[in-house]
Amino acid sequence: MVLKAKGSLEPQDYDMLANNFVSDAEKVLEKSPYDTKLGINMARDARNVLSGKLKIEDFHTVYSASLLKEFGDQYASGPEEPKSKKEKGPKWGMVIDLKKCVGCDTCTVSCKAENRTPPGMSYNVVLETLSGDFPNISLVNLPRPCMHCDKPPCVQVCPTRATFKLENGIVAIDNDRCIGCRYCMVACPYGARSYDFGDGYDQEMTGYNDVTSPEYGIERGERKKGKIPEETVRKCSFCYHRLQRGEEPACVETCIGDARYFGDMSDPNSVVSKLAASPRAFYLKEELGTKPRVVYLR
């Protein structure tokens, strides 16, 4: 009950509630079908954990046997993993609402403009699938950036660890290390990777080669034949450089269907976390176990 009303309570309310709870603990617990003493001890030690006098692991070691006895398999959660320092930052994730996506390909073009990717390379595409017969037809527009999988097959297969996962959830590519074997492209179930064949738009675009995008925070200056990242593999970076400068990805900023959302998936109060919790949420090729960080809403 108390937990459900959480949203409306202030911190001091919690304190009061806690005090009430403690003073009447025995009575309250007596009414429950479970062991009273265990409850009281646990409450005490729980407070010790909170105040840092007791380690959470120890708490679990002490009680898990009794809890198992008392609650059987309902007691499932083990000791929480201690949070390492590394995990403090945001864990980026994207939500794409297919109901709102209008299939305009603005994301695709904005990504090209932001990342100045060469011809033949689109980090993001929008896949159209039409079904039905006249006049009862429907069309699904499926935008597809890189999923930034938590268990990315591309990372799994890369022989050089040129592609790997950052702590913030982004699957990055070290183009200086990549040997251009393209195994990752074969392994990515989403077709999200492209090979830089070294093409350019120079025939039509004055100055195309003069500026490149600082992907993964590396400013490579002029694009030249044979210079990295040519002949290596590239893909959507979640606009790493934009995130680092406090800007949402280009495709999210400009999505005209207001269908793309971005943010910290590790913050339960972020817009994306809330959307990702929707019953409409699903993942592409979920069965492959790649654990994408791009969530779709159906």
Place this chain on the structure above:
Amino acid sequence: MITKANIDKRMLPSQEMSRLGKIEKIWWSFLIVLFCVGLYSIISGYFLQGMSSTYLSNIVPWGGWVAFYIYFIGMSAGSFLLSTLIYGFGMEKFERIGRSALLSAIVCMITAVTFIFFDIGRPDHIMNSVIYWNVMSTMSWEIHFYIVYIALLVTELYFSMRKDLIKLAKGDNFKAKLYRLLVGNKQEFTEADHARDRKRLKVMGMIGIPLAIFGVHGGTGSIFAVAKAQPFLNSALFPLIFILSALVSGTALSIAIYVIKCKVKRQELDVPMVRSLGSMLALFLGIEFIMVWYEYLVGIYGLGHEELGTIKLLTGSAWWWSFWIFQMGLAMFFPLIILFIKKTRESVNWILAASIMTIIGVVGVRFNMVVPTLIMPKLDGMPAGNYYPNLSEWLTSFGLIAMCLIIYTIGEKLFPIEESDSHENGVNVYE
């Protein structure tokens, strides 16, 4: 045949020498021209234009060179496993092809690695693949296995030849000097040495088996099989099929090398050996067929649309012939039939034909492993790919194949690949 061989034998040695010299000249000029053309295309294509000299794309990132890479890996596997029958399991009846099998295994490995070297976009980064090791990456393991494996093959070949090397080290010509260098001035090859080398070979052969099966060949198969993005390849049977078809092509290669060599040199053929190699080939083909059958059965039965789509692409697209003629015809049914019918399975010529068919057909098998599954869109709504090797890719491939043959021929010329004594023994036994 025997008569023919006998007639040939009656030729004057000098005549014989000049005939061989002529053949050799033709052979060499052919190889060198092919190699030079390949080299030109490598420079003008790969080095000057990079990967855009190929018809590879983002949809089909792997193509002809990868197919040839696994083709040669497979051949190497087959040859090597054949050699282990001799050195590991002491099946002496195949002894006369042992070294040549080892040599071809090495050369095929070198060729395979060269193919893949030209398939990576950043040859200047190549060392990264050795320096950095991703424990999860099958390819990473492969790269390291290949190194160890090649080292093992070379050592094994060395010990298998040591007796002859020592024997032939006496003299003043270039070869003798080279051999002296290799054997470290060892003068005598004692029985004890022989026994020890035998043992060494056996040990190496035994180490080699898991290395070859799990490490190199099954491993190479796994490079494809683990890609869950490619449902058609993503099956546990796949690496096994890879090994089997490796055995098939390796055996076929050994047969072909042996028979052709004998024919060119007009040497006596160890017909029973060829026949039993032939039946071995049939056996491998048979097992492979069973595996492929179940692979497809399960694939089709699953009704997964990617798999069905890929099978449709394989069997019904513009490249149907690659599947039906090369994979199913040349690399499976024709040789199976040849090796099944009594009359043909006993004929060396037919066995040779079956072997050559297989060797050619397996090229198709390798293409079919790589290309159609990549053409199939990974997500609904994505365009299907298209791919066929362009001229530059073909020329490069031919150049590298020429390179392979050149190295092999040099190997044959330079080292005592033919066992000097067993040859006569073989003939004697037969006669």
Place this chain on the structure above:
Amino acid sequence: MSKDKMNRRGFLKALGAFGAVAIVGPAFVGPVKQVINGVWTDDGHGIGTDYQDYTAEDILFTSCQQCNASCTIKTYIVAGNANSPYSSIVRKIAGNQYSPIGMVPFGHIDYNTPLEAAIKGTGDVAKSGRSHRGARTCLKGQAGIQTAYDAYRVQKPLKRVGERGSGVWKSISWEEAYKEILDGSKDLGTPGLKEIWAFAPEAAVMADWEKLKTDKMKKAEFDAKYKDVLINTDHPDFGPKSNQIVVMSGQHREFIERLANGSLGTANYYDHGGYCGITSVMGNVRSHDTTKQKQRMIPDYENAEFVLVWGANPLTANRGPTTFAPQITNAIDRGMKMVVIDPRFSKTAEKAHMWVPVKPGGDGALALAMCRWIIENNRYDEQYLRNPNGMEAKLDDEATWSDATYLVNVGDKKRPFLRARDLGMGEEEFVVLENGKPVLHTNAHQGDLEVDTEINGIKVKSVFTIFKKKVMEKSLENYAMQCDIPVEQINQIAKEFTSHGKKVGIHSYRGPAMHTNGYYSVRAINMLNHLVGNHDWKGGDTALGAKFNATEGRYNLSAVPNANTSWGIPVTRHKVPYEKTSLFKKDGYPAKRPWYPIGNKLIHDVLPSAAEGYPYKIRAIIVNRTSPIMSGPRSDMQLKFIRDPKVVELVVSSDIVIGETTKYADFILPDLSYLESWNAEEIFPILKYKFAGLIQPVTRIVPDARSTEQVYIDLLKGMGLPGVGDGAFKDGSNLHCPEDYYVRRVANIAFDGKKPVQDASAEELAIFEKARKKALGKYFDINVLKSTVKPEEWKKVVYVLNRGGRYEPQGDEYVGNHIKYQFNNLVHFYDEKVAGFKSAYTGKTFEGVPIADEIRQYNGEIYQPSKPYQFINWKSRNVGTHRTESNAWLREIRPENYLWINPLDAKKKGIKTGDTVLITSTSAKVKGTALVTPGIKPGVLGANYSFGHFANGVKDEKIDGKIMKKTENYGHLPFETNVPLHEESGYAKARGNGFSVNALADKDSSYFEGFLADLIAGGPAQQNVYIDIKKV
């Protein structure tokens, strides 16, 4: 033994030297580390800290011109290569966060946010997902730099060599170009503008003409006086010779129109409006009181419960997706229902709750069928309709009222409204019957809706009665047949439309309009809004359009002192009733060509009219950013005439590239692209905020280019005409460069309203200068800008320029249940003017209330197409009109216009998706690629209209002997993996794919080189195209 060991060691050593061991060694450390540290993540090698971040000094705000929506944008500028001709590179375009256009649904940031803070953003990406460092634009907006940095841009003024269209050019200096344009070119044989131009003020000529008519002046005398001035002294109403200089202007319209009307004094000023939405605009305007033009039908998406999207495509086109798309998706999310009426399954239809595949041109029938159901079932808002005036409306909390109760004098042939004057009751007031008695509409409380009677011997009917009678003339089944929508479905839509009170709206634009019956159909659709009286209601129909005054205030920028005020009959005979002309007196009915009494700027009829010399010949065309060849009906015909020196002697084009029309010019003057120039194109009323966007230069790419404004200034100065140069404006100030106009314009904007904008702070002033120096380099001179305005204005000007415009804060968009910016006026069921107009062919009058008309030719006959399929067309999702062909990024999205075919028709013709089909119309044969889709009505074929280019990088051009090679396909692959609808390979094809829709436009053989057009407004009937197809 020992030797053996050594050998082995030696062997290993050899291996070591070989490299293997040395490398394998360290390689074993990595895996161990990896297993310990987690297999997926790595230490971030290959990750740097250079984010190409920017500050306010790297940002300039301006507006997009990739389509005609003119969204406000933010440009991020970087230096690029110091040795290149450009001054900087526009690194990235995004929306302007100060402006409401791209900030739906968040709302724009506070206008007074300091620039630095706005550019820095909120930094709240983690939680809210938004930093608001920028806003939205559509895909075309994102690709804009490819228009500006197009390698095919014209670099120097060009003069043709050989025939028009030869594709051979010679570059000349600006001075030479001006000289030859003004004084004529001997080698080309073109006349100079000075020679062509002559002017006399209307009043003087008309006075003399009156004298002539009344014999107070001799014809010879008149002739002698005016023969060098008037086009035709027999027809003085054609106006002065200056009318023979035709101005066609696709942009900089505010600026150029002022000069055309006041300086050059030509009645032949045209913009793209004629072939854009003229019929729709007039259908809307004529459905509302015209003292306040209401040109669009757009619902208040933020609060509507039910919306009909009728022949418009707001999710990809319209004005523009940047604003509408997020409005609509969020509205649907909130529960709004949407029905899309369109013969094809548009991107908007995809999101709709119901798609109604109406028969093209059947929109009037569908709308009137709905009206019929609504009237028969008493679902209209009677209370609303009975209000005769604003006061009464107000009592019902209505902001508008209608003419439903007004009486019409049906006895008069012209069927005008009955005026108070007619009954001797007053002056111009309308009359209504209240309880059977005639009352001035201003005095009445509740008018009688249905009246059919006689007052003082005058036969009168109430507007509602006339309308009802017309609506009831056809049965529902009849209407249903005409629009090919089942009666039940019509009833259902009508019922739904009348089930949400005032929270319903209609979004309609070109679909129902671009037919010969377009005016009527648009009117019919407007009637639905009138019947429920949803105007100005929260969630209802909107008028909006509040703007900061830009041309008046501090500076009067519109007036031309000592103006040559244009007058006379435009060559396309728009806005002129035939019966009032001297030609009518001469020719009577039928007139040689149609006259369009409510038409305007009918640019598409200039060339054929000129070719026929009806009403007169023209001599020169000056054109910028519009292309009659690509955009007007019957491209081949347009082309034939523009290349003919007998039809037009001088063609001058200001263009950034050698476009299809420009290709046939005598002189090409390199224009500045939208990112390099000043401009005043603005989004039209779709926003609930008072608004002023602006366009200012943010970079310079072509050093030698000059904006079209500069060209006009220089040429008119050369001709010694007013409105430019010294004393160009009313206050005596000068106009020597575009800045003289546009900076003052900004001053007007800054000072408009109750309170002017704030002064730019010292920091902002510094940022202003630094940012522009970085972006424009030597092309920026702050003194040029500063000197145009008064010192006390400067800081405010900077404040507005820094923010790319002026935008009212969000918060008070509504007043009670109404939208703040209202139409707040009379709406019309009855168009009195049109009721009095006659067809110039038959002399028969048109209808005052909408009808469900057929497709007709100029001669009034129902058009009998000779081809079996109706062909419709629309705006490409990924391309803006014909002006973004240079954008490879957009061509990657979809490289051409596919011909949509329903599977039923495709089967009949044996056509599959991807097949090449031969498309034949009465005008042309073209080839297209088929897309077989259930998303189009059987019997109807269609395509977007933005492809089929044949110039601008599609063909080689020769300049100064050097070939400018055409573009090539991208990528290294010889085969095509893209198939229709699945074009994700990311490779663009060369320019020039697809087919030209306007090449197909049908002929109207009832007049010379005719084409089908709306009979009243004159807009081309772009949707009345009929074709046959064949697989090739």
